[in-house]
Amino acid sequence: MGHFRLTPFIAVLESRCVNEVRDKDAIGEAVTDIYQTFVEDVIKKGYLSRKGYIFPTMKEYWFVLRPSELVYYKSRQEKEKSGSMNVEANSKVETKEGFKIILHTSERTFELGASNHMTRLQWMSALQLAIEYSGSGQSYQRIQACKRRSQRQGRLQEMLRAKAQLQMERNARLVAEDQAKELEAAVKEESKKLNELEQIREKLEVLLEEETQAKRDEEIVRGLQARILTEEWEKRAELERLQEEQKLLLEQEKRKRMEFEEQQKEKETQLRAAQLRLLQLEQERQLLDEKLKTAHNRIKLSENEKEVLEAQLIQVVPLRESSDRVRRAHSFVPSTKERPVILEIRSSTLKRPSKDGNC
Structure with missing residues (x-):
């Protein structure tokens, strides 16, 4: 906005936007951020840990990155400057385990530490931008403003071209609509003729399909009849074979039954003979038991007589x-x-x- 100077711009901001904000610290911090971004060309600010020169411990500082240098302070107020690192075109940035960043400069190598992976990625991209724009004569923010201005102009030109093309397309569409109406009438007439021809063709196809289906059905019926006849002949032959096999099995069963009955009769006769023999043996055993008892009794009597006689013999x-x-x-x-x-x-x-x- 070339016709809008800084003083009225600040007056408009104060009258319309800053009336509701009553925190002076917030206003001052916002003005400082805008000033650092557009005047001092600050790319990124934030907390990082830095490894010391003498003691290899990581200490947290407030870092401010510009295209030419990386300055770190003791606090966020940026009052006490602790040191700075020159960022040149030949500088390199590497990653290390534990969310650490290694910055290689012509002077020395610095080791920085981030709080998480996302913060490390943001600082890595910001350091790469600072290295790229460190040798340019213009500031990084001015280059970005020029790019945005050119992008806006490009978008404006594209919008104008799109509008012109849209108007041309509208005119062409109107002409095409008129032609389409004429063609639509001709197409309707042709479509009617085509519909009539299509109906005639469909009827012919239906008749042809019915005729072919009738022929197929007739062939299927003939095939089914032939198959049924062959199956009946096969079943008849199978039935006759089964009947013959059944007769043979019945004859074999009769012969086996007769043999079994004869064997059963023989076994019954043998069982009766064995029972008679068992009775005879039982009787003989009883007779022998009686004879054995009488023999034992006789032996006992003879032994008693012997003892009596011996006693008498000793006395006489x-x-x-x-x-x-x-x-x-x-x-x-x-x-x-x-x-x-x-x-x-x-x-x-x-x-x-x-x-x-x-x-």
Whole structure:
């Protein structure tokens, strides 16, 4: 705005925009930011950590970046300047782990630290801009203002060209609409003729489709009939084969049944014979048990008689003879079958009279 000078511009701002703002510090900070941006050519401001010369510790400062230098202060008020770094065209910027930035200058290498990844990216892009515009004669903000002015002029020219082109397109559209109306009438007539022809063609296609469908149906029916006949013949042959197999199975079943009945009869006869034999053996066993009992009873009686006779023999016969006989009797132990004979011999000896006439 070439016709609008600075003094009336500030008066307008104060009368319309600053009346509602009563914080003098905020107004002063805003004016300072505008002044630094457009007069002092400040690209970016903010807090960063810087590694010291002597002690390798990171200390936080307030940094102000311009195209020629990077100045850092102790506080945000920018009253106590702590130092500066020359930013030249041959300077380089690198990243390091831990959100750190390495600035290589002709003097030395500086190590700076950001609070997070986004802040580091912003400072990296701002440092690259400062390095690019450090050797130019004009300030960075003026170059950006010129670019914006040229962009606005370019957009204005584009708008004028677009308006002219739009007007031409409107005129061409009106002419085209008139031609389109004429063509539309001709097209309507042609479309009517085409619709009639299309209807005739559709009818012919329907008739042709019906005829072809009838032929297909007839062929399908013939094929189905032939297939049904073949299936019936196959089923009939399969049924006859199954009947023959069933007859053979019935005959085999009858033969197996007769053989099974014969085997069952034989087993029944064998079972009866075995039962009779078992009864006979049971009877024989009972007879043998009775004989064994009688034999045991006889043995017991003979042993009792033996003891009685020995007692009598000891009382009657002299001691010497009795001892000899007892020794002989003990030396010769007869079997159960020989015991009755021995008892008879002993009884005969006992009946023999002694010298005194006693038995």
